[in-house]
Amino acid sequence: MEPKTNIWIEKDDKVVLSLWRVRLLEAIAETGSISAAASKMGVSYRRAWEKIQECEARLAVKLVDTQTGGSGGGGSSLTPEAVAYVDRFRKFTAGLDEFVSERFEKYFSDI
Amino acid sequence: MEPKTNIWIEKDDKVVLSLWRVRLLEAIAETGSISAAASKMGVSYRRAWEKIQECEARLAVKLVDTQTGGSGGGGSSLTPEAVAYVDRFRKFTAGLDEFVSERFEKYFSDI
DNA sequence: TATCGTTATGATATCACAGCATAACGGAAA
DNA sequence: TTTCCGTTATGCTGTGATATCATAACGATA
Numbered sequence: 001m002e003p004k005t006n007i008w009i010e011k012d013d014k015v016v017l018s019l020w021r022v023r024l025l026e027a028i029a030e031t032g033s034i035s036a037a038a039s040k041m042g043v044s045y046r047r048a049w050e051k052i053q054e055c056e057a058r059l060a061v062k063l064v065d066t067q068t069g070g071s072g073g074g075g076s077s078l079t080p081e082a083v084a085y086v087d088r089f090r091k092f093t094a095g096l097d098e099f100v101s102e103r104f105e106k107y108f109s110d111i
Numbered sequence: 112m113e114p115k116t117n118i119w120i121e122k123d124d125k126v127v128l129s130l131w132r133v134r135l136l137e138a139i140a141e142t143g144s145i146s147a148a149a150s151k152m153g154v155s156y157r158r159a160w161e162k163i164q165e166c167e168a169r170l171a172v173k174l175v176d177t178q179t180g181g182s183g184g185g186g187s188s189l190t191p192e193a194v195a196y197v198d199r200f201r202k203f204t205a206g207l208d209e210f211v212s213e214r215f216e217k218y219f220s221d222i
Numbered sequence: 223t224a225t226c227g228t229t230a231t232g233a234t235a236t237c238a239c240a241g242c243a244t245a246a247c248g249g250a251a252a
Numbered sequence: 253t254t255t256c257c258g259t260t261a262t263g264c265t266g267t268g269a270t271a272t273c274a275t276a277a278c279g280a281t282a
Contacts, residue, residue, distance in 0.1 A: 001127065003203075006117045007211065009219070016112065035228055044271065049230070066229060069279030073227025092218040099210055100118065107203040108120070146259055155240065160261070177260060180248030184258025
């Protein structure tokens, strides 16, 4: 038995940022491409790309700069706005895991 | 923009208890029937019943005592084990909303 | 100019879930 | 005794979301 949590931010009842989406953005920053990030996250390029579109549309902010063609085939990187959102989100959710783990230990350690 | 969270407990990568399921159990306790509880939760009886079966199977514990037929058509009530699980879960998750709200205010109040 | 990996999207298959339908049950009322 | 009613219990079917497949466009480099 193990505790699990999810945390996200909604706007008009729609997800604009979530733990998963922030991880995806971080993966894009690390790998330099949506394709590699999707692979790293274990999802199809298609799905990763769609989620990014969704976030951009709902936040009304460009999050990923993309380039098609070129030496490496192209690539992607985060906009300064995306970096700021990721940073904010990470600070926002910092300590959540510890909070949950401690409480789980306290009340479910015997199971 | 508003923060949202979910919290649950897994066993072998499968959900055994969650905020939603605990609310369902509480609704059964309050109303005295799965049918009324499902309606209260805004889902079909079918779905409510299935989730209870799932929890019982995965926890290997009987959670709901049911009675078919009779004056009111029958009804349901929680077993002592279920009451104990609900209580534990509520204690486990107490304070989570405040934790998240505070942090959200701190880092996203301007948006 | 041919190549190659990436972005960008359409088209189709698959699957969890919602909604509908129905049988069994048994106390209460007729 | 027989009918009635609301609940439990479960099968069946439609549907929307998601996964998988396929393909066009792009452009620096060799």
